[in-house]
Amino acid sequence: MSGGLLVVLLVLPGAAAWAGGSGDGALRMTVTVDGRSDSAERPPAVRVGAQVVKRYLLENLGEAQVYGVRIVDPGVPGGAVRCPRQRLAALGELECVARFRALPGVRLATARARGDVPSLGVLSSATARSGYVGVAGGLTLTERVSVGGGRAAVTYTVANRGNQVLHAVRVEDTALPLGPGAVDCGGRAGTVPLLPPGASARCTATVLRPPGTHRSTGLATGSDRVPTLDAGGALVPAPTLTARSSAAFTIPAPPGGAGAGRGSGGSGASAGGGGSARSGVAGVGGVGGGSGVAGVAGTSGGAGVAGAAGGAGTGAGAAGAGTAGAGVGAGAGGAPGAPAVPGAPAVPGAVPGGVPQAVPPNAPPSVPRAAPTPVPPTPARTAGTVPAAPSQGVPETVPGTGDRQQQQQQQQQDQQRQQRQRAEAVPDDEGFLGRLRRRAREAHEFGVVAMLLLLLIPAAVAAALLGSRVK
Known part of the structure; x- marks a missing residue:
């Protein structure tokens, strides 16, 4: 019996030694x-959204194997950390790894x-404190536009939605033409x-834009100046934070913009200048394309001077002894002129339309008749012209041409002059040379021809008489 007891005592101390060191203090x-x-003392800074790698090193300091190894960490999303195996050998090591995205804050x-140690029926455990600081650089930008x-x-409006102080936040607009310093x-x-x-x-800016729809695009940049660590432990410099905004606005057209810049067409009236060698009076030019007024008789009236700015007048007069000159006026539109003076006798050699002939009808066949002066066609009236003056014997008062009383006096003087010329007229039986001189005075443009005829005809008659005597 004493031998059996000795064997038991030797075995039990051996069993205690094989399982010795197991328990709460055997796992680290x-x-x-x-x-x-x-x-735990100095948590590293990690940029929010970057990857965080946590490594858990387990050491079994006991002489018994540990089964069902598991790790729970509240700092890991989901809390659970997976290990490659769940058995930790005696005096062995085991590494578990957790990878996840960093969250803001500490x-x-x-x-x-x-x-578990099944051989002893004990639970082995260990704890460790760890963590990081999630750096969140949250920069936002909004904008509002008012028009007037x-x-x-x-x-x-720029705001910091992060957990770090932002430095040197700059605000600008990439769509509007803002100069340096325009944003306050x-x-x-x-x-x-x-x-x-x-x-x-808040930052403000004012810009002048033409009427229409425009767009503003704000841009804000800044930095928290906090370096962080990456998953491998390398230092990463602070990035530049960026925020954008956009807004559309419409500049209305100013009141009355539809008629802005509308010019009013100017109107003017002018009279044609008179031209006469002695006492002929030129026709008054029509205003705005109206009909011209005929010129009154003159001793040797010349062509009228054209009117300016909207009208043109042309007068022509020819007068001899006893013959009244006929004046013709035509407006800018080219309408035919009116008779010279109401009630005055017909002018010899005048054709319909008031254009005088250079040679009277009773001139000898040897003298050719001059073709009547063509009357220019009437152009189409354009906008802004002054209404045509009425075609009357006495011209209406035109700005710059005198009043009606002066015109009536001028008509009376012209009538008296015509009567005096008819009294001084030479009878039709005055002879060929007399009639030729008179016609030469009436048509001054044929003065040179008349002088040649006066010199050549007597010479021809003398030569004819000399020749008849020689025969």
């Missing part, structure tokens, strides 16, 4: 975040690892020096 865990093992949590007086006033941000030219988390600032 170390956590690193993006390569940093001191993340993310510190305590992870717990657990395992052909100008557009744009208000830009609280007294600074387009720049907000500091923008704390949750704060906002």
